[in-house]
Amino acid sequence: MESIIALRKSIDTRLAQLDLKVQPKNLYEPISYLLAMGGKRFRPLLVLLTAQLRGSLTSQILDPAIAVEVFHNFTLMHDDIMDVAPLRRGQPAVHEKWNQNTAILSGDAMFVKAYQLMTKISPGHLSIAINRFNETALQVCEGQQLDMDFEQYSEVSQTDYLEMIRLKTAVLLGFSMELGGLMGGFDRKNQQQLYEVGENLGLGFQLMDDYLDVYGDHQKVGKQVGGDIIANKKTFLMINALDLAGTDVRRQLKGWVSIRDADPKEKVAAVKNIYDRLKIPNRVKIKMNAYFDKAFRLLKVIDCNKDGLEIFNHFAHGLIVREG
């Protein structure tokens, strides 16, 4: 049984030793650059911790776990172009440090590297792993497309928003757990149940992200308070507020969203005040906790190794209470 710290170290070591070619430099350097930025390695950890729910790990499961992380970083490289995001983890995004063409093509190459790592799975698991990886990758593209489409809409329903974050974020967490379940030796039914656990965790985490943007300890979160409000993002908070507000408050909210060049602090304070009056924080917490509760309920009925389960729960709960 391996600790979270030990697993995290294995992941980082393996990521630093990807057998990337040196030439052409402009194709491969951006891949190493992005991977070296770090990150929580949440997805490969989820793969390994889920496999451990069945017992001890073998070293062969590391590459497919890493594949999920490389895939995730590929989506970040392309998303940063589409979102015109200059920074990634506080450093220049690839399309900024190099240029856009480099970010497109290195991203494509990175996607292939993800497939190469996934293909290292044991032959008996290859077909199902690749098929499910394909389906998941396509869903992640759909989620990003919906996210971009929603920017053009004046309003988005809660249902559509939840479907968007499910595709963009949650399915990959679901797949991470399903893949861990596959490699750990769970049967297909349990693998699918583990997928559900991951998907529900993912939905909960995304709502938590929306919540923390406004109500988090911004030093801990490492982001500007109310960044989503300033960027006029249609978060779960904003969508709920628009749904619940009466005519006047709705007009006020719409007013803040449509104003350009508003003082950011004033705007965040005003919108936050509306959220508070409508008890949005409480509503989001209820929804978020419903997803987390469902995840742990689903996990409870799976026959797990006791030690593995303890480590998994420690990890998952540690992420959930991060804002206290």
Next chain:
Amino acid sequence: MESIIALRKSIDTRLAQLDLKVQPKNLYEPISYLLAMGGKRFRPLLVLLTAQLRGSLTSQILDPAIAVEVFHNFTLMHDDIMDVAPLRRGQPAVHEKWNQNTAILSGDAMFVKAYQLMTKISPGHLSIAINRFNETALQVCEGQQLDMDFEQYSEVSQTDYLEMIRLKTAVLLGFSMELGGLMGGFDRKNQQQLYEVGENLGLGFQLMDDYLDVYGDHQKVGKQVGGDIIANKKTFLMINALDLAGTDVRRQLKGWVSIRDADPKEKVAAVKNIYDRLKIPNRVKIKMNAYFDKAFRLLKVIDCNKDGLEIFNHFAHGLIVREG
């Protein structure tokens, strides 16, 4: 044994019936749009015609053949962004008809579709097919990167140019034949030999493209005469001319390349005149024919079905003599 026309029809029918989802529209429509533009379907034909070198085809080999075409079109969608190419087969490129973000993301989704189609290969062939597909895809990315890098160089050697076109174009033709060989039932050694046949055909075809740009019947070729000269492309003709020219002619050539706003007709005529004096057409033909000869020499020693070989040769020779 199926005729080229019949195979071509199967390919087009299958491509028109890809089970693409309808939503999100902006993700899937560009894929159908690009595939509906047509094209020679050269790569899937090569897969099927190569499999036929072993005998009759089964319908299961169609999807992996189509995978190569979908992959090729994915690279076109992304390349057109990178090359700022407004048109593709005379119609607006995806990044022009929609926008750049759409072309990035639809391209990514198209890449996944290619993997989905490839995964339909029979289970016994899955591992080798995916591994070789991964390697090939990475090489194609490397080729595109080198092509972009070369635009920044003042001069490129023949060796580097040939390596670039090998990666960018020839390896995918090699892989098409290898995949056909795999699915047709050739042994691994023959599959690798078939790869070599395809790679050499690909190198020959690319040199033929360079040649036809200046010396082709431009109505047949469907492109502007001397388009590469006008765009200052470092083609095999230009690289050879710079290698062979004495100091004066070299200076003239460099002059034409560096002039902006030259009269296109005058520029093409002047550069063509230099090519003629240096006997570049003959040199390119010798090099090109050496690749074609090697391809057919390699093919000759493989034990093939007589009828299948006849159809294959008819197809390949038909492409080679296309400008008469």
